[in-house]
Amino acid sequence: MQEHWKDDQPIYRQLQDKVVDLILEGVFNEGEAVPSVRQIAVEYRINHLTVSKAYQQLVDDGLLVKKRGIGMFVIEGARGQLLANEREKFLRVELPQVLKRVKQLGISNEQIIKIMTESAQEEV
Amino acid sequence: MQEHWKDDQPIYRQLQDKVVDLILEGVFNEGEAVPSVRQIAVEYRINHLTVSKAYQQLVDDGLLVKKRGIGMFVIEGARGQLLANEREKFLRVELPQVLKRVKQLGISNEQIIKIMTESAQEEV
Amino acid sequence: MQEHWKDDQPIYRQLQDKVVDLILEGVFNEGEAVPSVRQIAVEYRINHLTVSKAYQQLVDDGLLVKKRGIGMFVIEGARGQLLANEREKFLRVELPQVLKRVKQLGISNEQIIKIMTESAQEEV
Amino acid sequence: MQEHWKDDQPIYRQLQDKVVDLILEGVFNEGEAVPSVRQIAVEYRINHLTVSKAYQQLVDDGLLVKKRGIGMFVIEGARGQLLANEREKFLRVELPQVLKRVKQLGISNEQIIKIMTESAQEEV
DNA sequence: GTGGTCTAGACCACT
DNA sequence: GTGGTCTAGACCACA
DSSP states (O other): OOOOOOSSSOHHHHHHHHHHHHHHTTSSOTTSBOOOHHHHHHHHTOOHHHHHHHHHHHHHTTSEEEETTTEEEEOTTHHHHHHHHHHHHIIIIIHHHHHHHHHHTTOOHHHHHHHHHHHHHHHO | OOOOOOSSSOHHHHHHHHHHHHHHTTSSOTTSBOOOHHHHHHHHTOOHHHHHHHHHHHHHTTSEEEETTTEEEEOTTHHHHHHHHHHHHIIIIIHHHHHHHHHHTTOOHHHHHHHHHHHHHHHO | OOOOOOSSSOHHHHHHHHHHHHHHTTSSOTTSBOOOHHHHHHHHTOOHHHHHHHHHHHHHTTSEEEETTTEEEEOTTHHHHHHHHHHHHIIIIIHHHHHHHHHHTTOOHHHHHHHHHHHHHHTO | OOOOOOSSSOHHHHHHHHHHHHHHTTSSOTTSBOOOHHHHHHHHTOOHHHHHHHHHHHHHTTSEEEETTTEEEEOTTHHHHHHHHHHHHIIIIIHHHHHHHHHHTTOOHHHHHHHHHHHHHHHO
8 A cells, every 4th residue: 555645635534535435335344344543554654643533533424333442343324324425415516516617618518428428338 | 706715725725716717717818917916805805915825826827927017917828728728637537536436326327417418408 | 044135035935945955965865854844934033934935836846745744855856856957957048148148258268167177176 | 029028037127137238249339329218118018117217227337328318328438347347247256156056966067168168169 | 743824014126 | 006025923734
């Protein structure tokens, strides 16, 4: 692993987003433990307080639970909840912004659709 | 004009983005002067240093030129250059991220396309 | 250290040049931290904003990296890159100007060469 | 003629330097008139006050004289005086700086001498 | 501890 | 009038 952190966002936030991604992608499964704070801290060469902060946010978001003396676990149902929330947010906030930008740049919807379908076929 | 600033980004950055938008939309035309630093400062109730910072960035980006003792001007060709750059960036960086997110959230391309075309019709 | 600033150039620019010199001379080594913004500010009795401006330029120039919450570091390879760039710039831009000036003032090349060799011997 | 002014130096100063150059190169001869303030102002598209300032500096430097109602003239002996002054300044101030920079960049004197002699031959 | 941002007000040079 | 620079001091987020 590299320690490549973007400079325009706090490390703890980037870490937090990464964990969310890993849950969504099913790398971290519901009911299973996530890597320990220290493990992450060593592996990524960051302060353990920073890792703690990221995890704490995820606990507050209702995605992780802390079991004292054992570790942090992905909550049952976390993935489904995440999917619903993120989907709603995407459709309500992110997509309109993207569409606005497309229009501002004078890109035609056809071009976007073309790229989307091509990109979808590559995956096959 | 309002003085409504988002809290998650520095004011000078938001101002900078706003100027870019206004150039893209043709409100600020090539060869013409942009409002003076102090004018903006008064109008938006912010420090002139903050405005200066935003403008300076735009000079560095090659969108504005400073004419000593006169003011700041939109460079000739700025709009075209902006459009080309932003388009390229959008197609190369932003769009793939969006598509990745769409896929991650399990949203179908059909649904996206449906929203896009509906949104396009609203504009008519 | 003195706080002797020339009057014909902004302080932040002089500071910037000084840091470049110190990197070239190997006083600030690659991968190491440079003095903190506030440390410089106190030592030289200047505002921290002024120091920040100088450092920011160096970040933009690709000589320093910011590590969030830790400090600013000299980028790996900065010295070599600097040497190459400055050499190229010197030979392409500055030297021709000097030669033009020498010719304009009607100074013979022999005289220049004489001074150069003398100056070189003094160093021995 | 273009109106290409560098941004890091006042226009009046650049203009002033240009006149000095033209006197040194014998384009403006001793006893002859220099172009009128208005002529310059129109040709270079700058404010006549800016031109005036440049000329005034040259009067203060003892290079030009103003003849009321007629124009500005290059003083007799101006070229010789300029040559002497600039030569002295060059040898005392500028040359040492250049040599220091050469040394800092690790460029050998031989290389400089080579370029000098080559450049001299091109002129033949 | 680190750097980033902002303010309010001052002074400067240039046009 | 224009922008540039600087100060002194404040508050913030990050590690």
